[in-house]
Amino acid sequence: MTVPNDRIANSAFKVSGNPQYVPSPTRGLFGKVMTGLVVLCAALALLPLGSILYTLLVNGFSRLTPAVFTELPPPPLVDGGGFRNAIVGTLLTSFLGALISVPFGVLTAIYTTEFGRGNRLSQFVRFCTNVLSGVPSIIAGLFAYGVVVLITGTFSAVAGGVALAVLMAPIVIRTAEEGLKSIPPDVRQAAVGVGATNFQAISRIILPAALPFIATGVTLALARAVGETAPLLFTALFNQYDVNSVWQPTATLSVLIYNFAISPYKNQQELAWAAALVVVGLILIVSIIARVATRRKVY
Amino acid sequence: MTPQSAAPEESLIQASSKFHPTRLIDRVFYWLTLILAIGIGAVLVWITFSLLNIALPSIREFGLGFLTQSVWNPVTDSFGAFPQVYGTIVSAILALLFAVPIGVGVAVFLSEDFLPRKILTPIAFLVELLAAIPSVVYGLWGIFVLIPAILPLLRWIHSVFGWIPFFSTPPSTRQMFVTALVLSIMILPTIIAISRDTLVSLPPQLRQGAYGLGATRWETILKVLLPAALSGIIGSVMLALGRALGETMAAAMLIGNANRVNISFFAPASTIAALIANQFGEASGLQRSSLFFAALVLMLLTLAVNMLAEYIISRFQEVER
Numbered sequence: 001m002t003v004p005n006d007r008i009a010n011s012a013f014k015v016s017g018n019p020q021y022v023p024s025p026t027r028g029l030f031g032k033v034m035t036g037l038v039v040l041c042a043a044l045a046l047l048p049l050g051s052i053l054y055t056l057l058v059n060g061f062s063r064l065t066p067a068v069f070t071e072l073p074p075p076p077l078v079d080g081g082g083f084r085n086a087i088v089g090t091l092l093t094s095f096l097g098a099l100i101s102v103p104f105g106v107l108t109a110i111y112t113t114e115f116g117r118g119n120r121l122s123q124f125v126r127f128c129t130n131v132l133s134g135v136p137s138i139i140a141g142l143f144a145y146g147v148v149v150l151i152t153g154t155f156s157a158v159a160g161g162v163a164l165a166v167l168m169a170p171i172v173i174r175t176a177e178e179g180l181k182s183i184p185p186d187v188r189q190a191a192v193g194v195g196a197t198n199f200q201a202i203s204r205i206i207l208p209a210a211l212p213f214i215a216t217g218v219t220l221a222l223a224r225a226v227g228e229t230a231p232l233l234f235t236a237l238f239n240q241y242d243v244n245s246v247w248q249p250t251a252t253l254s255v256l257i258y259n260f261a262i263s264p265y266k267n268q269q270e271l272a273w274a275a276a277l278v279v280v281g282l283i284l285i286v287s288i289i290a291r292v293a294t295r296r297k298v299y
Numbered sequence: 300m301t302p303q304s305a306a307p308e309e310s311l312i313q314a315s316s317k318f319h320p321t322r323l324i325d326r327v328f329y330w331l332t333l334i335l336a337i338g339i340g341a342v343l344v345w346i347t348f349s350l351l352n353i354a355l356p357s358i359r360e361f362g363l364g365f366l367t368q369s370v371w372n373p374v375t376d377s378f379g380a381f382p383q384v385y386g387t388i389v390s391a392i393l394a395l396l397f398a399v400p401i402g403v404g405v406a407v408f409l410s411e412d413f414l415p416r417k418i419l420t421p422i423a424f425l426v427e428l429l430a431a432i433p434s435v436v437y438g439l440w441g442i443f444v445l446i447p448a449i450l451p452l453l454r455w456i457h458s459v460f461g462w463i464p465f466f467s468t469p470p471s472t473r474q475m476f477v478t479a480l481v482l483s484i485m486i487l488p489t490i491i492a493i494s495r496d497t498l499v500s501l502p503p504q505l506r507q508g509a510y511g512l513g514a515t516r517w518e519t520i521l522k523v524l525l526p527a528a529l530s531g532i533i534g535s536v537m538l539a540l541g542r543a544l545g546e547t548m549a550a551a552m553l554i555g556n557a558n559r560v561n562i563s564f565f566a567p568a569s570t571i572a573a574l575i576a577n578q579f580g581e582a583s584g585l586q587r588s589s590l591f592f593a594a595l596v597l598m599l600l601t602l603a604v605n606m607l608a609e610y611i612i613s614r615f616q617e618v619e620r
Contacts (some may be wrong), residue, residue: 034517039413041401042409042422045402045429046422049432051445052432052436052437055443104338107335111336112336115333121336128340132339135598135601135602136545136572138545139545142594143346143349146350146591173339197324198325202328229434229435229548254433254435257439261439262442269443276436280432280433287427
């Protein structure tokens with residue numbers, strides 16, 4: 001990509017006696033100052049990350065006892081407690097979000113890459129996908145409130161799943177498209193050549209080949225869903241207790257962090273840190289796995 | 300977004316010389332994918348429509364005056380979101396002021412060869428992790444770590460530069476300035492990732508030509524590469540602006556939810572998203588309708604910003620090909 005300076009200096013056309021062109025001192029100094037500035041920028045950008053991870057470990061780790069995973073959230077002024085229901089709720093809402101967005105996203109990607117590659121509609125779909133990924137998460141929450149909560153008359157995990165699905169779909173579509181595009185055309189020709197119908201070619205040959213990409217997209221989408229708070233405030237709301245149906249208000253880790261972070265009680269604040277450590281830990285592990293699995297840039 | 304996806308353009312349709320979805324299952328499958336693809340556009344329309352539907356009573360009641368009035372009184376049922384609109388836009392612009400110079404700087408740092416690839420790749424990954432941290436965790440960190448740490452510095456700024464209207468109030472614990480600072484951290488990854496992509500995908504002849512004319516590395520960056528990548532960088536900034544406008548949890552936790560406009564950045568303020576997050580629980584009737592009206596305004600604002608960004612970035616990619 002980039003041409004390093006030394007390769008230019010070491011080209012075959014060296015003038016004897018003047019091996020390298022040196023700019024004037026002021027220009028050289030200017031370059032050094034600018035280099036210093038961008039290194040400073042990089043340090044400044046990584047400082048908050050370091051601070052966040054450090055404080056999460058320090059504040060969250062002390063409360064990360066087994067009780068945290070097995071007990072229910074404590075009322076104010078009561079010590080101890082945990083957030084087992086919120087862990088279950090987070091996994092539940094994220095799973096429901098994936099259940100809606102993954103089939104939708106993969107089938108959409110199949111249309112834009114296999115049936116309508118490069119046509120007007122595919123371009124329109126790409127445009128809509130990008131615009132949708134820029135829609136604020138709070139809007140997705142209000143949308144799900146309007147189309148699920150108001151109609152069913154109750155806050156629920158399903159409503160949370162619908163809100164999350166809106167946010168997950170663009171990520172799934174994008175990664176699935178990349179995966180499908182990376183499959184060489186010979187594979188398609190071979191499949192069609194031995195007499196496969198389009199459906200057979202896609203379901204038996206093309207999709208399995210693109211599976212690693214799709215799996216990456218799903219994990220990235222799940223990582224996003226696990227951390228989302230705003231959409232869940234208006235849909236899954238919160239629940240002090242365990243849920244036994246998807247049509248009830250449901251506790252989630254992210255909403256628990258929000259509720260307990262702004263609470264005046266020390267014990268609840270500590271639990272917020274522990275929950276944040278669990279959430280960020282989950283997200284980082286998933287992101288790193290996804291990254292290592294494909295070694296491609298997806299965002 | 301990766302420009303070097305050099306897969307040959309051949310889809311299934313071209314592989315089977317003529318596409319006759321003769322079999323029922325093929326035909327059903329084709330239409331299923333087609334309908335879902337159209338569904339993406341439909342979802343966007345549906346979202347807007349569902350917000351509009353609930354916002355309607357408030358729109359009828361207040362009309363465009365909603366955007367210029369500064370009352371928010373559930374008791375008398377009179378609502379106006381001017382302070383929130385102001386706070387949303389000002390906090391986002393402040394966040395851009397912090398984030399753009401640093402973001403472009405980091406993008407240059409990561410796209411040049413100041414350090415070997417082996418070191419730059421992990422740094423780039425770490426920057427992307429900033430995007431993976433949830434908004435609510437930024438809020439938590441802001442409340443318990445950033446605000447206590449930065450307040451002394453803000454007090455000093457207030458004591459020395461208090462004569463500037465923007466710093467005229469003593470810094471409170473929940474305020475616009477710190478919120479904008481946290482927003483700027485949250486939008487950095489967007490600016491860095493897209494700007495870096497653009498810089499990396501510039502034709503190498505540009506750099507070679509500039510070096511050949513005797514420019515130093517930094518003269519090349521500032522006078523050749525950055526101008527050439529300008530549209531991509533502007534696109535990334537627009538996308539980041541869209542993110543900052545719609546950011547909810549961090550703003551709701553840090554901005555202080557004041558219902559009036561204060562010119563000072565050290566005073567509590569509010570944003571549309573923070574207003575909705577804080578009031579939704581106990582809202583009903585006209586108040587809920589007004590919250591949806593505010594959400595509709597936010598939606599249209601971010602849609603406009605994002606569509607413009609998309610257009611700018613896609614134009615750049617066409618130029619490249």
